[in-house]
Amino acid sequence: MIESREALATMFSAKGSKVNTNRGAEYYDSLMKTMTKRLEELEKSPAATKTSIKSVLEAEGLTRRDFMKWASAACAALMLPSNFTPLIAKAAELMNRIPVIWIELQDCAGNSEAILRSDAPTIDELILETISLEFHETLMAAAGHQAETHLDEAMETFKGKYLCVVEGAIPLAMDGLYGTIGAKAETFKDHLLRVAKDSAAVVAVGTCATFGGVPAASPNPTGAVGVQDVVRGKAIINIPACPANPANITGTILHFVLSGQIPELDHLNRPKFAFGYRIHDNCERRAHFDAGEFVEEWGDQGAQNNFCLYKMGCKGPMTYNNCSIVRYNSGTNWPIGAGHGCIGCSEPQFWDKYAQERPMSDTHFKAPGGGVEKTVDEFGLGILTVAGIGIGIHAAASVIAGNKEGDK
Amino acid sequence: MIKLIEKIEGEAKLNFSFKDEKIDFVTIEFMSTRNIENILKGKHALDALVINPRVCGICGHAHLIATVQALEDCYEDLKISNKAKIIRELTLNFELIQNHFKWFYLTLLPLFGHKQQVLKATYPSQLMAKAIALFGGQYPHTSYTIVGGVVCEPTEMDIIKLNHYIDETIRFFENNLVKTDSNSFLLSDKIDKFLEYEGDLITILQQIKEDDMLALGKSYDRFISFGENSYFKKAKSIKTKVNDSVSIEYVKESDIPSSFAKSVTFKENYYEVGPLARAMINKAALVKDSHRKYGDSIFSRILARVCETSQLLAHSKKLLERLDLSEPSYINPNVDISKINGSGTSAVEAARGSLIHKVELQNGIIQNYEIITPTQWNLSGGTKKKQGVSQKAMIGLSDTKTAELVFKTFDVCSVCTTH
Numbered sequence: 001m002i003e004s005r006e007a008l009a010t011m012f013s014a015k016g017s018k019v020n021t022n023r024g025a026e027y028y029d030s031l032m033k034t035m036t037k038r039l040e041e042l043e044k045s046p047a048a049t050k051t052s053i054k055s056v057l058e059a060e061g062l063t064r065r066d067f068m069k070w071a072s073a074a075c076a077a078l079m080l081p082s083n084f085t086p087l088i089a090k091a092a093e094l095m096n097r098i099p100v101i102w103i104e105l106q107d108c109a110g111n112s113e114a115i116l117r118s119d120a121p122t123i124d125e126l127i128l129e130t131i132s133l134e135f136h137e138t139l140m141a142a143a144g145h146q147a148e149t150h151l152d153e154a155m156e157t158f159k160g161k162y163l164c165v166v167e168g169a170i171p172l173a174m175d176g177l178y179g180t181i182g183a184k185a186e187t188f189k190d191h192l193l194r195v196a197k198d199s200a201a202v203v204a205v206g207t208c209a210t211f212g213g214v215p216a217a218s219p220n221p222t223g224a225v226g227v228q229d230v231v232r233g234k235a236i237i238n239i240p241a242c243p244a245n246p247a248n249i250t251g252t253i254l255h256f257v258l259s260g261q262i263p264e265l266d267h268l269n270r271p272k273f274a275f276g277y278r279i280h281d282n283c284e285r286r287a288h289f290d291a292g293e294f295v296e297e298w299g300d301q302g303a304q305n306n307f308c309l310y311k312m313g314c315k316g317p318m319t320y321n322n323c324s325i326v327r328y329n330s331g332t333n334w335p336i337g338a339g340h341g342c343i344g345c346s347e348p349q350f351w352d353k354y355a356q357e358r359p360m361s362d363t364h365f366k367a368p369g370g371g372v373e374k375t376v377d378e379f380g381l382g383i384l385t386v387a388g389i390g391i392g393i394h395a396a397a398s399v400i401a402g403n404k405e406g407d408k
Numbered sequence: 409m410i411k412l413i414e415k416i417e418g419e420a421k422l423n424f425s426f427k428d429e430k431i432d433f434v435t436i437e438f439m440s441t442r443n444i445e446n447i448l449k450g451k452h453a454l455d456a457l458v459i460n461p462r463v464c465g466i467c468g469h470a471h472l473i474a475t476v477q478a479l480e481d482c483y484e485d486l487k488i489s490n491k492a493k494i495i496r497e498l499t500l501n502f503e504l505i506q507n508h509f510k511w512f513y514l515t516l517l518p519l520f521g522h523k524q525q526v527l528k529a530t531y532p533s534q535l536m537a538k539a540i541a542l543f544g545g546q547y548p549h550t551s552y553t554i555v556g557g558v559v560c561e562p563t564e565m566d567i568i569k570l571n572h573y574i575d576e577t578i579r580f581f582e583n584n585l586v587k588t589d590s591n592s593f594l595l596s597d598k599i600d601k602f603l604e605y606e607g608d609l610i611t612i613l614q615q616i617k618e619d620d621m622l623a624l625g626k627s628y629d630r631f632i633s634f635g636e637n638s639y640f641k642k643a644k645s646i647k648t649k650v651n652d653s654v655s656i657e658y659v660k661e662s663d664i665p666s667s668f669a670k671s672v673t674f675k676e677n678y679y680e681v682g683p684l685a686r687a688m689i690n691k692a693a694l695v696k697d698s699h700r701k702y703g704d705s706i707f708s709r710i711l712a713r714v715c716e717t718s719q720l721l722a723h724s725k726k727l728l729e730r731l732d733l734s735e736p737s738y739i740n741p742n743v744d745i746s747k748i749n750g751s752g753t754s755a756v757e758a759a760r761g762s763l764i765h766k767v768e769l770q771n772g773i774i775q776n777y778e779i780i781t782p783t784q785w786n787l788s789g790g791t792k793k794k795q796g797v798s799q800k801a802m803i804g805l806s807d808t809k810t811a812e813l814v815f816k817t818f819d820v821c822s823v824c825t826t827h
Contacts, residue, residue, distance in 0.1 A: 105440075106440055106442055107465070107823070108462055108463060108464050108465035108466075108468065108823050109464075109465040109466055109823050110462070110464075110465025110466075110468065110548045110549055111465065112465070113465045113466060113548045114465075114548060169442075171440075171442075178440060178441055178442075178443070178668075179439065179440035179441070180439045180440065181419060181439065181440075182419075183421070185439065188440070213462075214442070214444070214447070214459055214462045215442040215443070215444075215447075217447045217459065218447070218450075218451075219446065219447070219450075220447075221443035221446045221447065222441065222442060222443050224442070242462060242549055243465065243546075243548055243549055297740065298554060298556065298557070298559060298737075298738040298740070299556075299557065299559075299736055299737050299738030299739070299740070303559065303561060303737075303738075304561050306561075327546075328541055328545070328546035328547070329534070329537050329538045329540075329541040329546060329547055330534065330538060332538040332541040332542060333541040333542055333544075333545050333546065334541075334545050334546055335545035335546055335550070335551065335552070336545070337545055338541075338542075338543060338544055338545030338546075338550070338552045338559065338560045339545075339552070339559035339560045339561055339737075340545060340550075340551055340552050340554075340559045340560075343458050343551060345549075351447075351455075351458075351459060
């Protein structure tokens with residue numbers, strides 16, 4: 001018991017397992033300067049849409065105070081000190097300078113859906129009214145041939161400036177014939193390459209676009225892969241999860257507006273501000289894990305008392321995402337809050353390796369190790385195996401402990 | 409002439425042929441697929457509970473409920489508590505409601521020359537998504553339902569929140585779609601009198617009347633619905649004659665050349681599914697009056713979908729009163745799923761119509777999985793001699809723009825269809 005505790009303590013205090021949230025005054029001062037300069041330049045450039053955040057706020061009866069509340073929350077989410085809040089507010093006001101082209105490939109439209117019921121009181125307005133969503137099939141007025149022309153125009157007008165947001169995997173089997181788009185039956189691969197070519201950066205949203213997702217589940221009948229397997233020579237930001245959390249999509253776009261650069265990424269190209277922690281690290285049921293209190297069977301006393309779901313197959317200890325903090329649907333709830341374990345939906349190949357309800361320690365699957373850079377991310381996959389085993393010991397020990405108490 | 413139809417949550421290609429300046433025939437093609445049925449083969453039965461909601465980001469919850477019911481159908485004698493049953497039904501209702509709002513404000517309005525109203529679409533759908541999240545953890549893509557019940561343990565606090573979300577959505581409906589209190593709306597049974605109200609729905613219906621579009625979009629006048637719960641019934645309706653002897657065993661799928669979607673028939677015939685079908689089977693007074701006057705036209709189809717929103721909101725309130733939190737959320741099935749050999753079938757009513765799942769298990773491993781989606785029913789591609797439901801509704805029209813309008817009143821979801 002004590003040994004497993006120590007193993008856990010070592011694991012959670014491992015050097016690599018920390019996201020650096022305090023980089024010192026010098027760093028932030030220079031960042032502040034860079035960002036201020038960037039925003040000044042942006043301000044001078046013409047707006048891609050006429051809608052401004054001010055008019056949106058007024059139309060919706062929201063006050064400046066509401067807006068600033070949102071800005072300070074966004075500032076914290078991006079792991080910036082609070083004196084950046086005015087900059088965030090300004091960046092949001094300048095969001096209409098950054099054109100976004102959103103394309104859907106082999107997908108279920110779940111990420112679009114998620115963003116339609118996005119996070120925080122004013123984010124909807126921010127996203128839908130002031131980001132210049134230059135092209136989005138579900139949301140734009142034009143359709144069909146007209147839409148195709150519209151896409152070409154947007155790509156030409158904002159050449160080199162737009163963010164290309166991709167939802168869905170790319171089927172490569174049968175020369176890509178499992179997915180085509182438009183009257184000319186352009187394959188998803190060609191479509192993606194064409195739109196990505198002149199973009200400032202590519203944002204892969206959802207697990208399908210990042211790692212192939214459900215279409216890539218064994219036996220991967222359509223040969224589905226993620227954006228990073230197809231697009232080369234471009235900055236790619238991966239925002240996995242199924243669906244991706246709208247807060248993380250907004251955060252990434254906001255970061256791009258602020259700095260003109262992509263946020264700091266981990267070895268899987270995921271922004272660290274969102275994927276720097278495991279679900280387990282900030283889980284509301286964590287105290288029960290530490291106390292060895294587990295749900296042993298659906299509907300038992302443990303389930304009724306919100307005990308830890310590890311033994312019911314929760315993949316929280318292996319999954320990097322901020323769900324436990326940000327939650328879903330404007331912070332209403334999240335899967336563990338509803339009593340279902342995490343299914344690891346933001347990890348690569350989770351359909352085959354993670355999604356099962358069986359606890360990790362009971363499966364033959366071992367988390368992959370090695371071959372990962374020696375930075376923050378060495379912690380990434382390498383330590384996962386250890387985590388699995390360490391936690392396995394802990395969970396098993398708690399059963400023995402429980403039995404012993406029962407014997408008395 | 410080829411026309412691309414978008415904003416249907418994905419894309420479909422409609423290939424029109426004209427004769428004497430009228431649409432003579434149209435083929436409907438879906439150009440992508442993920443082959444999810446093949447992915448499911450060989451996987452552990454419970455994996456389907458996680459994979460299937462991802463068939464569709466728009467109606468994924470219906471897929472979750474259909475999956476759990478199909479798996480439960482594999483058991484000989486499985487009990488689930490009333491509480492679990494009600495919670496499953498509530499969350500499914502919420503999904504239908506939010507879909508209907510989004511369809512009206514995002515898809516339908518632009519077709520009548522109005523501006524798409526994104527915020528009016530998102531406000532009520534956010535509320536309903538929150539309502540689902542209270543039980544399910546998140547929306548879209550929840551996995552909170554399991555064989556034997558549900559995993560959530562809602563508290564009185566959650567119920568208070570839930571009531572608030574429903575009331576607020578009802579208030580939105582009353583202030584925007586039909587400006588009257590829901591009780592008098594739900595009691596309306598005369599369409600002419602109904603049109604005296606104001607609201608976004610009335611504006612559209614009046615426009616259809618004024619622009620002489622009342623005869624548009626008629627098809628076979630043949631409806632079917634397979635999902636059963638405390639609100640929906642399993643039956644078919646030929647014109648107004650309702651007959652409840654329908655069995656899923658007569659449902660057949662067949663390939664359509666050049667499309668990734670499959671056709672589906674009941675006893676070799678095409679049927680319309682969705683809110684209009686459900687209203688005809690439920691004999692909803694207002695929709696029936698509209699149907700008596702204007703048949704299965706776009707007028708009745710649009711009316712039925714919006715009416716259903718209000719009816720489901722009211723019904724959800726009633727369901728909530730029946731919810732007893734002291735009941736168990738989960739009843740252990742006693743037989744482990746790895747010992748189950750057999751097959752199961754389920755049908756649930758999704759926003760766009762009946763969704764059918766069929767599964768075969770051997771020692772708890774999926775041998776075969778079949779998914780028949782609502783849009784497959786409405787968009788089944790037939791031949792010139794035997795046209796599908798939406799094909800028939802479009803033939804004879806003089807331009808593709810009107811055809812697109814008719815097509816979209818079926819509320820097409822290509823994402824599901826291209827599973």
